Amino acid sequence: xxxxTKGRYGLTIMIELAKKYxxxxxxxxxxxxxxxxxxxxxxxxxxxxxxxxxxKSIRGAYGGYILGDEPSKITSGDIIRVLEGPISPVEGIxxxxxxKRELWMRIRDAVKEVLxxxxxxxxxxxKDNGESDAYMFYI
Numbered sequence: 098x099x100x101x102t103k104g105r106y107g108l109t110i111m112i113e114l115a116k117k118y119x120x121x122x123x124x125x126x127x128x129x130x131x132x133x134x135x136x137x138x139x140x141x142x143x144x145x146x147x148x149x150x151x152x153k154s155i156r157g158a159y160g161g162y163i164l165g166d167e168p169s170k171i172t173s174g175d176i177i178r179v180l181e182g183p184i185s186p187v188e189g190i191x192x193x194x195x196x197k198r199e200l201w202m203r204i205r206d207a208v209k210e211v212l213x214x215x216x217x218x219x220x221x222x223x224k225d226n227g228e229s230d231a232y233m234f235y236i
Contacts, residue, residue: 098186098208100177106134107142107180108173108220114152115168115221122161142180149179168221174212184209 113128125143129136143162146152150165164171177184186204187193193201 098184098205100181102138103142103180104177106139107146107176108217109134110139110142110146110162111151111164111171111176111217112220114162114164115171115217118164118168118221122155122159122163124161127161145179146176149175151175151179164217168218169216171217172213173215173217173220174209176217177212184212 109132110125110128113131114123117123125139126136128134129139143152143154147154147162147165151171152162153165154160154162174184184205185201186208187201190198190201190205
């Protein structure tokens with residue numbers, strides 16, 4: 098499963114709203130500028146999030162968006178499913194031979210567990226400690 102910019106930017110919107118939770122509405126323009134993203138693209142992503150009840154829109158001169166629920170009650174899995182669809186590493190798992198089907202299901206379940214146990218609050222409160230699990234490759 099590859100998460101597209103829809104899922105990544107949707108999480109960005111939700112994290113920014115979680116950081117400002119309880120402080121009033123945040124405009125998409127503010128989020129776009131803070132993250133160097135296209136405001137127009139964020140406008141396309143906010144509609145499914147609003148329809149799913151994860152965000153609420155506030156109209157007016159000082160309007161914008163707020164979370165539809167507490168950040169601790171919204172998981173990253175919720176957001177990814179709304180914007181990307183079902184979580185599955187491959188399509189047609191049911192047609193695979195049993196050994197491969199088992200592998201794909203274990204991968205799917207592991208990804209679901211991480212996404213469903215990581216709240217927007219967790220992501221908003223994450224502090225970079227300067228350590229990275231990334232590997233450096235030289236060619």
